[in-house]
Amino acid sequence: MNDSAVDIKNIKKTFGTFQAVKGISFNIKKGEIFGILGPNGAGKTTTLNMILGLLKPTSGSITIEGYDNVEDSLKVKQLIGFMTQETVVDGYLSARDNLTIFAKLYHVPENEIEKRVNKALEDANLKEFANKAAGTFSGGMQRRLNLVKSMLQEPSILILDEPTTGLDVQSRVGMWDSIRKLNDKGITVILTTQYLEESDALCDRIAIIDHGEIKAIGTASELKRMVSEGNVLEITLKPEDVDKATKIISNKFKLKLSVEGDIIKGDIQKDSMGLSIKIAQYLEKEKIHVLAYSVHLPTMDDVFIKLTGASFRDSTSSENVASQARFRR
Ligand SMILES: Nc1ncnc2c1ncn2[C@@H]1O[C@H](COP(=O)(O)OP(=O)(O)OP(=O)(O)O)[C@@H](O)[C@H]1O
Numbered sequence: 001m002n003d004s005a006v007d008i009k010n011i012k013k014t015f016g017t018f019q020a021v022k023g024i025s026f027n028i029k030k031g032e033i034f035g036i037l038g039p040n041g042a043g044k045t046t047t048l049n050m051i052l053g054l055l056k057p058t059s060g061s062i063t064i065e066g067y068d069n070v071e072d073s074l075k076v077k078q079l080i081g082f083m084t085q086e087t088v089v090d091g092y093l094s095a096r097d098n099l100t101i102f103a104k105l106y107h108v109p110e111n112e113i114e115k116r117v118n119k120a121l122e123d124a125n126l127k128e129f130a131n132k133a134a135g136t137f138s139g140g141m142q143r144r145l146n147l148v149k150s151m152l153q154e155p156s157i158l159i160l161d162e163p164t165t166g167l168d169v170q171s172r173v174g175m176w177d178s179i180r181k182l183n184d185k186g187i188t189v190i191l192t193t194q195y196l197e198e199s200d201a202l203c204d205r206i207a208i209i210d211h212g213e214i215k216a217i218g219t220a221s222e223l224k225r226m227v228s229e230g231n232v233l234e235i236t237l238k239p240e241d242v243d244k245a246t247k248i249i250s251n252k253f254k255l256k257l258s259v260e261g262d263i264i265k266g267d268i269q270k271d272s273m274g275l276s277i278k279i280a281q282y283l284e285k286e287k288i289h290v291l292a293y294s295v296h297l298p299t300m301d302d303v304f305i306k307l308t309g310a311s312f313r314d315s316t317s318s319e320n321v322a323s324q325a326r327f328r329r
């Protein structure tokens with residue numbers, strides 16, 4: 001049996017002279033939650049639009065459950081449900097009426113509509129709010145309504161463009177619950193995200209994309225193992241001490257380091273807590289004041305820095321600018 005949901009072969013997309021997607025390939029298996037993780041402008045929406053057949057790749061090919069998404073575009077449309085980056089609900093209508101109208105738009109058979117709308121309300125945890133105007137809902141509730149709306153045609157693949165961007169932590173967890181519920185029923189989920197933590201908590205596999213290129217693909221733990229077999233040492237210093245300390249640590253302790261602002265990071269063995277203390281003491285002896293240091297398992301942030309040579313770029317599209325000074329958490 002073919003267990004491939006989406007197969008992408010070397011797709012490129014050029015807008016004028018700008019290459020937004022630079023030849024990416026990956027395969028998504030049926031039943032997976034697959035995350036495409038990348039900062040603003042990385043090429044996430046462009047990639048999704050090409051999967052959906054809304055945008056024609058400059059070159060390369062995409063098959064959805066074995067069907068070519070250009071030649072068999074009608075079949076492919078039936079297989080995929082899509083939730084855009086913007087929430088589209090009518091605030092004056094109740095949750096139930098919003099869903100009923102969309103079920104009609106999607107040509108759901110008349111005798112099926114009530115059943116599917118009830119199921120959608122349940123999947124979104126909105127049963128008790130079914131008859132309330134959607135405009136009175138919180139951002140998270142509206143987003144969940146939008147999510148189940150894309151399930152009304154009963155697709156086998158669900159594509160979600162940044163389903164939780166801009167939501168508070170609690171609403172984000174509510175969205176994860178609804179996404180997991182749908183996935184438990186066998187739906188393949190492809191989502192884009194700017195949140196490292198989301199890719200870690202929700203996705204079976206993750207493709208890290210930056211500047212239109214895939215930097216790595218794997219499970220969160222595979223990606224973390226790529227960064228380090230052991231632990232990550234993190235030392236925070238005054239900005240003026242960073243260069244000197246980097247030289248000392250790499251020369252004296254032979255560690256491979258990366259620098260991120262006023263933080264120096266290095267890979268150390270699992271059992272080398274002693275070494276990290278020695279380094280901190282040595283720096284103090286050299287009159288370099290260590291503001292903070294820690295030893296931890298690699299995080300998705302470490303993965304991103306290692307693969308791209310940079311921290312998650314700042315972005316301005318979220319309301320929550322303060323929390324994403326380095327990346328979105
Ligand atoms: N129609 C277009 N014409 C010209 N450039 C475009 C077009 N669509 C996207 N781009 C550019 O391609 C790059 C990738 O855009 P894309 O929307 O795919 O990024 P993204 O990863 O979805 O970002 P975000 O997180 O902000 O949604 C960006 O530099 C963008 O400005």
Ligand SMILES: [Mg+2]
Nearest residue numbers: 044045046085
């Ligand atoms: Mg986008």
